[in-house]
Amino acid sequence: MNKIAVVILNWNGVKLLEQFLPSVVQFSPEAIIYVADNASTDSSIAYVKEHFPTVRIVVNDGNYGYAQGYNDALQYIDADIYALVNSDIEVTENWLQPILDTFVKEPKTAIIQPKILDFKSKAYFEYAGAAGGFIDKYGYPFCRGRIFDTIEKDNNQYDDNCELFWASGACFFIRSTVYKELKGFDEGFFAHQEEIDLCWRAINLGHTIKYNSQAVVYHVGGATLQQGNPRKTFLNFRNSLLMLTKNLPKEGFYGILFARLVLDGIAGVQFLTQGKFKHTWAIVKAHFSFYSLFYKYYKTRINFQTQEYYIVKSIVFLYYVKRIRVFKDIFNNNQINNP
Template sequence: MKIAVVILNWNGKALLEKFLPSVVAHSSEATIYVADNASTDASVAFVKANYPEIKIIPNTENGGYAKGYNQALQHVEEDIFCLLNSDIEVTQNWLSPILQEFKTNSETDIIQPKILDYKNKEYFEYAGAAGGFIDKYGYPYCRGRIFDTIEKDENQYQDANIFWASGACFFIKKETFKILDGFDESFFAHMEEIDLCWRAFNLNYKTKYIGASTVYHVGGATLQSSNPKKTYLNFRNSLFTLTKNASGSLFFLIFTRLVLDGVAAIKFLLQLKITHILAIFKAHFSYYTALPRLLKERKKLPKKKDYYQTKSIVFSYFIKGNKTF
């Protein structure tokens, strides 16, 4: 079973300089690729000059995470894809537990390792932590991270089936990626991996967390949480995902989301984050514009009712005070 580590890059020379050494040093089992989203800096020249063994896949445009990987992975022949952010430091033997799981458990199709914070290595990192879940209304959360509460890693989360794996370090069988028709390119960035995992879940594919593999993620290297564009993409893409994949009454789900997103806008107002309020309004406008296409997508796959463990993570966290998984 052959594995490819594919790093998507866009004007990320500084990140490649910092994090490629760990990937090269600890990934002898893999073929390493850098998929470049039409960078205008010297990042591709840097890789060619310093790591001639790494294969370069040139994309024709910056199509974001979703389109960038969809285009690049057409040129990758290995059995397993590892989609690795350029701001991740990997550790010794990080690939061994992943390959072992794929080899011994044929039912596992998607895997996420333990993702810890590069800047505070005893704690989980926001984007993925110890594996993701989602509530009835499409709000994602993780074992080890719910909203802004980040847990210290004390090996409290063991290997388990999860609902979604983080796109920061995302392993998937090539055949599964092909059957699912890759990422939804309309997402551009943020939550496209949740959409993919939800589609996989509806087709009975298994997503798993493997804690014996550890990586350290900087997070926010592309868009920081303070950037209103990230707020826009997260709110819009969450609605996209919910509409395409959730079972039950869509009208009820979207109406409830409208109310909950309004509460989030009030929270931003109290923080005087006006640009983030505008981002939420923009997200909803974009969603309603895309609704006819999303409804067509909704008809393509079967829907499973048991996609959520927690009915409302917002109610559980903010009203009941449950701060940990």
């Protein structure tokens, strides 16, 4: 098999391909590059064929979002390592070699994330991944370098290569054997939080997830759904609940799930007070969609979920009550599992 395949999922993104595909081709001599196209109706495929004839194209028969889009395309790609890269990512010189070195030296490492900085403000981390992800007891995700809407400047404070709970889907490296073992992403998610779910399932099976600061990419973010889009709110809230249903340990399962539903309700009220009525309605729809899917997802649970999946009990409490806004301050204030 080929050592590494860089796979860019695309849907009607010819402008993004024009802007970012050149850097991927220039700085990825170790890889075979693929564009996995979700049935685009623009000139994406024609552009790639004309300007980058060495880039291979896999065409899906519909726009199935991130999860099924990758699942369908990767069936036709042989590689030891899949590098799943958003179409709005600018890569840098030598971005692949540190990742490959880690996979070679650490056979237990199954998934790796690079340092993800903001393309629009390159001195800062980017929202979707930053320096690697964690979740709290109630399933709220946060990153080293980004807690909720507080984004840190990159001052090399996260230049270690540490273990993570989840790696960002914006630039996501995974061993193909592990991807197949996990049966890929959960296609019911469509988009958003499917990478966290996959990482949690990988950890439940004993695999390790790492961050590698020596590999650096720049991400535009929000190129598919902007942060303020109610559809994004719906998917994030619904998918997080489905992920908890699948992966929470048996002990305290219903209590944690109920607490999360209450916290979501508080978030909905907060949206109301801000005049964001569509987002409140999106949370309501997310909950009803979750109720309709609960039994289906409950049946997918396994019997050996990890008990130690979170490093803080409530990131909401730390952020909004204790006013801790920087990841390192969680440790500096001795807040690990003790909010």
